[in-house]
Amino acid sequence: MGEKEFEKPTLEQLKKELKRENNKKEYRRVLRNTLIVVVVVAAFAVLVSSFFITVLKVTGDSMTPTLETGQIVIAQNSSSFEPGELIAFYYNNKVLVKRVLGSPGDKINIDSDGNVTVNGIALDEPYASEKSLEPTDISFPYQVPENRYFVLGDHRSASIDSRSSVVGCVTKEQLIGKVIFRVFPFDSFGTIK
Structure with missing residues (x-):
């Protein structure tokens, strides 16, 4: 039985994978910040409409x-x-x-x-x-x-x-x-x- 030999990734493949992982993290960060902004704006709008304007x-x-x-x-x-x-x-x-x-x-x-x-x-x-x-x-x-x-x-x-x-x-x-x-x-x- 022969052992499968694993190919070592090339430097270019490692760079692409690192970039893909960084893009995922950046997407999550932007999504999280966007959701926070939406919730804060909605809360502010409710507060203003409840106490100041209708x-x-x-x-x-x-x-x-x-x-x-x-x-x-x-x-x-x-x-x-x-x-x-x-x-x-x-x-x-x-x-x-x-x-x-x-x-x-x-x-x-x-x-x-x-x-x-x-x-x-x-x-x-x-x-x-x-x-x-x-x-x-x-x-x-x-x-x-x-x-x-x-x-x-x-x-x-x-x-x-x-x-x-x-x-x-x-x-x-x-x-x-x-x-x-x-x-x-x-x-x-x-x-x-």
């Missing part, structure tokens, strides 16, 4: 012409709001976007033509379309309760908002934040005024 997709036409269906906006988490600002809030497992017109204690009046006064001062509302008193089932003048905000949609005839007891005034517990930025579609990218 991304929302607009549905419905209660805020036209300011916001259109399909637009994507960013709401900055906040607990205080000024009249005229857009806010997002939870209502029956949905997120609604409306405009703040009255803060706690303010007296709101809406005449039969849909013109709004707050504490006796008529509001200039260039953003409002189709002003309307309806739909309403509350009596005006109306005083905004403590820790609540009176909100209206910009497309008044199509908006269910604080004029109706169905939605009513928004409580602080319902609030998500100020709608401050539009990110999609790109032709309308920018801050929301």
Whole structure:
């Protein structure tokens, strides 16, 4: 019986094998670092969205012409709001976007033509379309309760908002934040005024 003779690898074969092993190590290192970066970025995104901003997709036409269906906006988490600002809030497992017109204690009046006064001062509302008193089932003048905000949609005839007891005034517990930025579609990218 003859013994099999093993060929000794050439220097060139050893170099190729060493290069292949080094490439495997480099691939593993790059893969590991990429996974670490992806996990850190994902964790950061979740943290930011939980504590600072919320991304929302607009549905419905209660805020036209300011916001259109399909637009994507960013709401900055906040607990205080000024009249005229857009806010997002939870209502029956949905997120609604409306405009703040009255803060706690303010007296709101809406005449039969849909013109709004707050504490006796008529509001200039260039953003409002189709002003309307309806739909309403509350009596005006109306005083905004403590820790609540009176909100209206910009497309008044199509908006269910604080004029109706169905939605009513928004409580602080319902609030998500100020709608401050539009990110999609790109032709309308920018801050929301």
